Amino acid sequence: MMQDQIKSTLDRWLLAETHDKLVDAGLQDNPPNHLCLSVMPVVRTYAMSILDLINGQYRLPTMGLLRVLAELVLTTCWCLVEPDPEVKIRRWLKQSYIERKKFLKHLVDLGGIPENDKAEFSREIEEVSQQIDAIEESPAGKFWSRIGEIPSEAGENYKAMYQLLYRPFHRAIHPDLTVLGDTLRQNREEIRSLGDLGADHIPVHSLMKACVHLVYQLVAHVRAYQKWDTEQLKKEYFAVLGGLDAQ
Numbered sequence: 007m008m009q010d011q012i013k014s015t016l017d018r019w020l021l022a023e024t025h026d027k028l029v030d031a032g033l034q035d036n037p038p039n040h041l042c043l044s045v046m047p048v049v050r051t052y053a054m055s056i057l058d059l060i061n062g063q064y065r066l067p068t069m070g071l072l073r074v075l076a077e078l079v080l081t082t083c084w085c086l087v088e089p090d091p092e093v094k095i096r097r098w099l100k101q102s103y104i105e106r107k108k109f110l111k112h113l114v115d116l117g118g119i120p121e122n123d124k125a126e127f128s129r130e131i132e133e134v135s136q137q138i139d140a141i142e143e144s145p146a147g148k149f150w151s152r153i154g155e156i157p158s159e160a161g162e163n164y165k166a167m168y169q170l171l172y173r174p175f176h177r178a179i180h181p182d183l184t185v186l187g188d189t190l191r192q193n194r195e196e197i198r199s200l201g202d203l204g205a206d207h208i209p210v211h212s213l214m215k216a217c218v219h220l221v222y223q224l225v226a227h228v229r230a231y232q233k234w235d236t237e238q239l240k241k242e243y244f245a246v247l248g249g250l251d252a253q
Contacts, residue, residue: 008249012218013057015246019225019239020050028232037095038086042228045082049075049224056217060210065203066185068213069178072220076172077149079224080164084152086231093143100138101146107134167223171216174208211250218246 025046033039052075059068085094110127113119119127146152149172153164177185188207189199222243229236 008253009057009061009214011249012214012246013054015242016053016057016218016221017050019221019242020046020053024225024228027234028228031232036092038091038231041082041085041095042231045078045224046228049079049221052078053217053221057214060213060217063202063210065208065210065213066178066181069175069203069208072213072216073172073175073179075217075220076167076175079220080167080172081146081149081152083164083223083227084156086227087156091231094146096141097143097146100141100143103134103138103141104145107131107138110134167219171220175216211253215247215250218243218250 025043028039028043028046033043052071056068056071056075059071081098085091085098110131114124114127114131150168153168156164185203186199188203189201190197191200191204222239226236226239229239
């Protein structure tokens, strides 16, 4: 089956040919290398889950995970693209602390939370605040603003990926009445919901291509940052897309 081949290929790209090679390379102890090492297995977890959902014909959950994967992959690519990968990673870390602090403050303000828990959250807020203050750089900001910082020609490519691989899947993260309406089907006088989108809204084929493309982008950027050859990877990528298009 084509899906089994894709699963095997993505697994090999992410782990055996990239993550495991990073582990064996004796990399310098620095934030970009830590990012390269940590992101590969996490992306594999999302990618394998996405392919399993595609196999089950679950479109909305697949779209939700693809949207999460797109943000993780494109933000990692933003970090690794020159200039100043280490600076951008510190900015992303600062933004991560800021978001954590917001979440904890909401918990402290909620009614019904035990006072012991609130005290623990307050202590963590103090710790996170110190981490935020210790990072001199500005926070990374919203996802779109990060993409906008990438130099012109490359930046346009990332903006295109944002439009194609991030925005269309957003509705699965925040299903509203338009999404619910799209699940309805009428057969004569009977109306019922399928509980998901159908092939007329988004074909499974396009979801699989999006997953392949996101994994490829991540692996290509990590390998390029490490100054490894990416030509064989590129050939395999186009071969996989050709196989999908031929279905």
